[in-house]
Amino acid sequence: MIGLLLAHLFLIGLFITPSDKLLGLLINYDGEFLIANEVPEAVETYLVTNRVPVDGDYQLNSSSKAKLMLGILQLRKERFMTDSERMALDMNLLNYGDGIVGIRAGSEYYYKKPLTEASDKEWITLVNLQKIFAKK
Secondary structure (H helix, E strand, C coil), X not given: CHHHHHHHHHHHHHHHCCHHHHHHHHCCCCCCCCCHHHCCHHHHHHHHHCCCCCCXXXXXXXXXXXXXXXXXXXXXXXXXXXXXXXXXXXXXXXECCCXXXXXXXXXXXXXXXXHHHCCHHHHHHHHHHHHHCCCC
16 A cells, blocks of 8 residues: 555656656756757747657657656646647657767767757757657
8 A cells, every 4th residue: 555655656746847857867968958948939930830840759768667757758748738848848859879869969969069059950950860860
């Protein structure tokens, strides 16, 4: 009975934990995660208008704990997030291979500069570039 209660409290804790904290538990990244208002309007408009999919990797880690956290993130994404928040979450989960996860890490790796200094064209390239590494 106590085990069931603890499991229930753990699940409730996961649901009320901010998304960026859950991402921090899943992804080994020292920086801050992208939030919706950081995506340049021109980039968001381009991606939406041209129907460019931003597909975060929701299978990053195969452990049961990670699967549970990613499942909760997907549930939050589908039920409780705005389109801009969904796009930012997926950008944080873009997988470029070799442990490079998230658009910020992609910018540092490929452009050798922080995402805040990347042009709109570089943002869009990073979104499209991850498709090479996407799991089929």
